[in-house]
Each structure stands twice: as structure tokens, then as C-alpha cells.
Amino acid sequence: MELKRPNLKPWTLNDYQSAIDRYLLPRFGHYQLDQISTALLEDFIADLRNTGLKAKTIVEILRVLNQHFRYAVRRHHIRYNPLTDVEKPRLDKPEIDFLRVEEIRKFVATLPRDWKTSEQLQKSFFNRIPKLPEPLRGVVIRYYVQNQKVERIARDLSLAEGTVKSRLHRARQVLQFLPSRNDFHGDYIFFLIAILSGMRLGELLGLQWNDIDWETKKIRVRRALWRGKINGKWQWVLQRPKSKAALRDLDVSEDLLQELRKHRLACPKSHNELVFCTQAGEPLEARSLMRWHFEPALKRAGLRKIRFHDLRHTYASLLIAQKESPKYIQTQLGHASIKTTFDTYGHLMEETNPVAAARLSAVVLNGSAKSR
Numbered sequence: 001m002e003l004k005r006p007n008l009k010p011w012t013l014n015d016y017q018s019a020i021d022r023y024l025l026p027r028f029g030h031y032q033l034d035q036i037s038t039a040l041l042e043d044f045i046a047d048l049r050n051t052g053l054k055a056k057t058i059v060e061i062l063r064v065l066n067q068h069f070r071y072a073v074r075r076h077h078i079r080y081n082p083l084t085d086v087e088k089p090r091l092d093k094p095e096i097d098f099l100r101v102e103e104i105r106k107f108v109a110t111l112p113r114d115w116k117t118s119e120q121l122q123k124s125f126f127n128r129i130p131k132l133p134e135p136l137r138g139v140v141i142r143y144y145v146q147n148q149k150v151e152r153i154a155r156d157l158s159l160a161e162g163t164v165k166s167r168l169h170r171a172r173q174v175l176q177f178l179p180s181r182n183d184f185h186g187d188y189i190f191f192l193i194a195i196l197s198g199m200r201l202g203e204l205l206g207l208q209w210n211d212i213d214w215e216t217k218k219i220r221v222r223r224a225l226w227r228g229k230i231n232g233k234w235q236w237v238l239q240r241p242k243s244k245a246a247l248r249d250l251d252v253s254e255d256l257l258q259e260l261r262k263h264r265l266a267c268p269k270s271h272n273e274l275v276f277c278t279q280a281g282e283p284l285e286a287r288s289l290m291r292w293h294f295e296p297a298l299k300r301a302g303l304r305k306i307r308f309h310d311l312r313h314t315y316a317s318l319l320i321a322q323k324e325s326p327k328y329i330q331t332q333l334g335h336a337s338i339k340t341t342f343d344t345y346g347h348l349m350e351e352t353n354p355v356a357a358a359r360l361s362a363v364v365l366n367g368s369a370k371s372r
Contacts, residue, residue, distance in 0.1 A: 003071070010237050014228045019064040023048070028065075033072050038082045041065075045089065055089035062088060096344065097306050098313040104195060110300040111188040114266070184284055187293050189263045190276055191311065193219075197250045198315030198333050201308050202226060205284055206238050207275040209264065217257060219250045221334065225283055236283045238272065246334040313345075320348045 001020075005013060027044055028036055048058045062083065069081040099107060184190075194204060202224035211220045224246075226237045241247060263275070270281040277283060294308055312333070319329045326349070330341040342349075 004067075009226070009239050009242070010235075011226045011228055011239075015060065016064050019061045023061050024065055024068075033069075033078050036082055038085050041082055041086045045086070049089070055091055058089050059091060062086075093343075096313045097304075097310045098317045099195070099303070099306070099310070101318075103301070103303055104314065106301040107297060107303060108188070108192060108195075110297050111191055112185065113188040114185070184276070184278055184289065184293065186263055186267060186276055187297065189259050191294070191297070192259060193252075193256065194308070194311040195314055195318075196256055197252060198312045199250070200224065200241075200246075200312065200334075201286055203241060203246075205274075205276060205286065208273045209275055210273065212257075212260060212275075213249075214257060217252055217254060219252055221246060221248050221250060227283070227285065241334070243334070243336045245331075245336040248331060248334045250332060316345050317348055320345060 001013070001016065004016065008016070028040075031040075045058060045062070048061065066081070066083045069078070069083055072078045073081055190204065193199065194201075197219060199207070199219075199221065203221050206223040206225035207219070207221075208223075211222055212218075213220060221241060223238045224241050226239055227234065228237075229235070260275075267275075268277060268279050268281050270277040272283070274281075274283060290308060295305065298305060316329060316333060319332065326338060326341055329345070330338045333341065335341050335344075
């Protein structure tokens with residue numbers, strides 16, 4: 001780990017350490033390196049499958065283990081990497097989903113377009129309080145005033161029946177429509193940029209105002225926001241994106257820039273100059289953003305449940321429908337290789353092939369007719 005540390009992002013180090021602590025040390029920590037055989041590894045993989053872990057997670061665990069063995073071979077501690085002949089879980093290509101044009105319009109129409117002030121939030125909150133049953137009002141008001149955690153609310157509501165998970169879910173259902181003091185109210189511009197730029201979630205959360213070039217109409221992707229444990233403590237980290245190709249300049253329209261200007265006038269100040277932040281100027285928490293903003297917006301629009309990453313696929317599908325070149329699509333998405341672009345979106349490009357063939361035929365045949 002010390003050897004790897006200088007070259008890895010904090011989130012990658014965190015994943016490595018998690019794989020070691022949760023899976024590798026408990027299973028192999030008492031073995032000598034040369035005692036770990038291919039048979040032991042195959043039994044390990046079978047046990048991981050039986051726990052219900054996804055194939056992708058198992059492959060990531062094996063990737064960490066493989067680096068240990070490769071290091072040991074290089075240092076001549078062992079002569080052979082026992083993972084070499086192990087049959088790894090097959091990773092099925094995930095199906096991509098994306099919003100069609102009409103679905104985009106429905107989704108965007110449900111998004112609030114204004115950043116509410118604290119006074120407006122309080123007014124809205126107290127207008128809705130009478131709708132709650134009498135026993136819940138005091139608890140919910142304490143939640144709003146003290147910004148208590150959901151776990152405390154579950155206890156205060158005396159939700160004693162069911163599992164801990166089900167009790168928390170019921171508490172969240174009660175509180176879902178109530179705004180937190182530090183809630184985020186830039187939904188419209190946040191999700192609009194996601195659809196019209198294809199930026200990854202971490203890239204959007206780490207976007208700063210100086211990344212926007214108002215003159216050349218570009219958004220410069222230079223960092224991503226990550227939240228995780230470093231040395232046992234939860235921290236926010238602004239880091240360079242996952243690859244060099246992810247450092248890119250995105251073309252954006254004047255209409256989108258105009259919406260960003262409106263957002264800049266209304267949004268709170270952030271000490272990191274973040275474009276998207278809480279009302280206290282702090283970084284946004286991705287899971288909360290998905291649970292309380294993205295998923296409810298999909299429901300309001302009457303759309304199926306999709307992942308946030310599918311908005312990136314939506315952007316790619318829009319570019320393909322406009323007949324943009326694969327190379328341009330690659331650079332806008334920040335793919336390290338055009339092979340990734342073709343592997344991911346090749347089937348969408350195939351849908352345009354008959355139209356392209358018809359245009360080509362018309363050009364050639366019309367040209368031939370004129371020459372005769």
C-alpha cells in the first residue's frame with residue numbers, strides 16, 4: 001500500500017484498503033504467500049459468489065490481490081502468480097439506459113427553477129406542518145430546528161416495529177417533503193448541465209466558478225469531488241479526474257450559460273467557489289442528492305427509475321442523433337480511447353446507419369445521373 005500510495009487517488013486507496021481489510025486479510029492473512037494455491041483462490045471466489053457479491057465487486061477484490069502477487073513475483077518472494085490460472089467471474093456488459101427527447105422535457109419540467117431563500121423555506125415548512133398528524137408535529141419541528149439525523153427521528157417517532165432498516169425508511173417517508181436547513185435548491189441547472197454536457201457526478205459536484213469560460217462558451221473539467229474515509233476520518237477531497245482524457249473543455253450553449261448566470265446571482269457563497277453547494281456553502285453529498293432530488297424528480301415526471309450516470313448516456317445519445325463524429329463524442333465525454341466510445345454507444349450509431357446509407361446512395365446515384 002505504501003508503494004502504491006503516491007500514484008493513486010484517495011478513493012482508489014480507500015477501495016484497496018477496504019478490499020484488504022474486509023476480504024483478503026480475514027481469508028488469507030494467516031497464510032504464507034507460497035501456501036496460497038489456485039485451488040484456495042477458486043474456493044475463495046466461490047464463497048464470495050455465495051455471499052451475493054456482484055461479479056464486478058469480486059473482480060475488483062481479485063485485482064487488488066493480483067497486484068500483491070505480481071509484486072511478490074517481481075521481488076522473487078514467489079516464483080508463480082497463483083491467480084494466473086484462476087477463472088475469473090465474467091463481467092456482462094451493462095445495459096445502458098437514457099432519456100428520449102420527450103422524456104427529457106418531462107423531467108426538466110418537474111425541476112424547481114428558483115433557489116429559495118431561508119425565509120421562503122421556513123414559510124413553506126410551517127405552511128405544511130398542519131398537514132402532519134398531531135403526534136408528529138413536535139418531532140418534525142425539532143428535526144427542522146436542530147437539523148437532527150434521520151436515526152434520531154426514527155427513535156423519537158417511536159417506530160419500534162420492524163427492522164432497523166424499515167424503521168428508518170418510514171422515518172424518511174415522513175420527512176421527505178421537509179427541507180433541511182442546508183438543503184440544495186439548484187436542481188434545475190444541476191440536472192440540465194448533466195444532460196447537456198455529459199459530466200460525471202463527481203465532476204459536477206467539484207465544478208468551480210473559474211472553470212466556466214464565459215467568452216469561449218466552455219466548461220473546463222479539471223477536478224472531481226470525492227467523499228470518503230482517509231485515515232479513518234470522513235473527508236471531502238477535490239481531485240483531478242480519473243484519467244488525462246477526463247481533463248477536457250466542454251462546448252456549451254449560450255442558453256445554458258444564461259441559466260448559469262442566473263444561478264450565480266442566487267446561489268450561496270462557497271469557500272471553494274463551488275458552483276453547486278448547500279445553503280451553508282458546503283459540498284453536496286451525492287447520496288442525499290440522488291435520494292431527495294433526482295429520484296423524486298423522476299417520479300414526478302412519471303418516468304422509470306434510472307441512474308444518474310444514465311444522464312451521461314442521454315447526452316451521448318443526443319450527440320449521436322445529431323450525427324456528430326465519434327471523435328468529437330469521445331473528446332466531449334472524456335473517454336481515454338475511442339474504442340470505449342464505440343463499445344458503449346456503437347449500437348446507437350448503428351441505428352443511424354440506414355439513414356447514412358440512403359444519403360450516400362442518393363449522392364452517388366444523383367451524381368451519376370448528372371454525369372450521364
